[in-house]
Amino acid sequence: MRTLDRVVLLLLGVGVLTLVLGLRAVPAQDSGQRLASADVLTLVEDVLRTGTYADPRMELETELVGQMRDMQAQLQFMSQQLQSMQPGDPQGQQIYNTMQAKQAELQQFQQSSLERFQQLSADQAKETYAMVRAATSVVAEREGFSHVIANRASAEIGEAPTLTAVTQEILARPMAVGSDRNDLTPMVRAELGLPEPGSEPEANAEDAVNDAAQDAGEAADQATEPPAP
Numbered sequence: 001m002r003t004l005d006r007v008v009l010l011l012l013g014v015g016v017l018t019l020v021l022g023l024r025a026v027p028a029q030d031s032g033q034r035l036a037s038a039d040v041l042t043l044v045e046d047v048l049r050t051g052t053y054a055d056p057r058m059e060l061e062t063e064l065v066g067q068m069r070d071m072q073a074q075l076q077f078m079s080q081q082l083q084s085m086q087p088g089d090p091q092g093q094q095i096y097n098t099m100q101a102k103q104a105e106l107q108q109f110q111q112s113s114l115e116r117f118q119q120l121s122a123d124q125a126k127e128t129y130a131m132v133r134a135a136t137s138v139v140a141e142r143e144g145f146s147h148v149i150a151n152r153a154s155a156e157i158g159e160a161p162t163l164t165a166v167t168q169e170i171l172a173r174p175m176a177v178g179s180d181r182n183d184l185t186p187m188v189r190a191e192l193g194l195p196e197p198g199s200e201p202e203a204n205a206e207d208a209v210n211d212a213a214q215d216a217g218e219a220a221d222q223a224t225e226p227p228a229p
Helices: 003-024 040-049 051-084 091-143 163-171 185-192 205-220
Strands: 035-038 147-150
Touching (some): 040 051, 040 091
């Protein structure tokens, strides 16, 4: 599952809980309460696709992938050295030991790289959620709504190949019955200065980090035993 998907799923749980607690505090007999909805999750994803947030992720991806490939190249060079040596070469064991140490270093770097990227993505998602929520409050107050439910604009669940994905889409639609007239999503989008939906999303940087880690791991696995004496 992509980092963005995991973070959005976490925000879903928090948002639904906030919604339930908030609705309990609304007196049923208070006719002054007006309820609207907004596709908060889509808005968060759209903000994360803007250059302000996508560029730092891509810069970190470029840095991490570059370092992994440098380490991969070093491993490949040492592996080629071992394969070209004559049996009994006294440098064989030394090169092999260095290669083993570099493998361990690479494995540790792979793990720390993924953790760094995931942390950046999580921090960005929390920040953008606060932005979207603040913009939603501005629009709701301007339009005279007292409460806004975070709800997917479309009731149709598209491609969802796993039960987890389907569950995520269901949880994203806590309002089973509502009016399209009270969907504030377009106005919140304008308040945030976001482009119209349908623009091409940026490449998933986490996939690139994962691919680079896998490539580097495969290179490390190609290490050979030192030449026989």
